[in-house]
Amino acid sequence: MSFKNSKADRTTVTRDVVELEKETGNVYESIVMLSRRSNQISVDLKEELTRKLNEFASSTDNLEEIFENREQIEISRFYERLPKPVAMAIDELQNGKIYQRKLEE
Numbered sequence: 001m002s003f004k005n006s007k008a009d010r011t012t013v014t015r016d017v018v019e020l021e022k023e024t025g026n027v028y029e030s031i032v033m034l035s036r037r038s039n040q041i042s043v044d045l046k047e048e049l050t051r052k053l054n055e056f057a058s059s060t061d062n063l064e065e066i067f068e069n070r071e072q073i074e075i076s077r078f079y080e081r082l083p084k085p086v087a088m089a090i091d092e093l094q095n096g097k098i099y100q101r102k103l104e105e
Contacts, residue, residue: 008083008091015090023093024100033100034089041085049079 020030056071083091092098 006083006088006091008087010081010083010087013087019094020090029100030093033098034086034093037089037092037098038085041088045079045082045085049075 017027020034021027024030024033052075053072056069056075089098
């Protein structure tokens with residue numbers, strides 16, 4: 001998934017609960033769905049960040065290299081500026097990019 005192109009809000013926004021309820025018919029189901037999706041996004045972001053940072057990792061323990069590795073600092077700053085996983089999940093829910101699959105008994 002491309003997190004770089006996310007149109008989610010980068011700041012805190014007050015949400016209308018009725019808007020979240022429209023998607024599933026139940027506000028609690030919507031919240032559970034958002035929680036699960038935001039956890040998935042968070043894990044994906046963490047794995048991607050770790051993979052990119054490991055590309056620049058050095059096997060030497062030189063203190064100067066640790067504090068002055070500009071590539072790692074820039075990558076970390078980029079990921080810090082991304083929208084939060086919950087905001088991405090809400091954006092996906094409101095745009096119909098995620099859905100709920102119910103197992104019938």
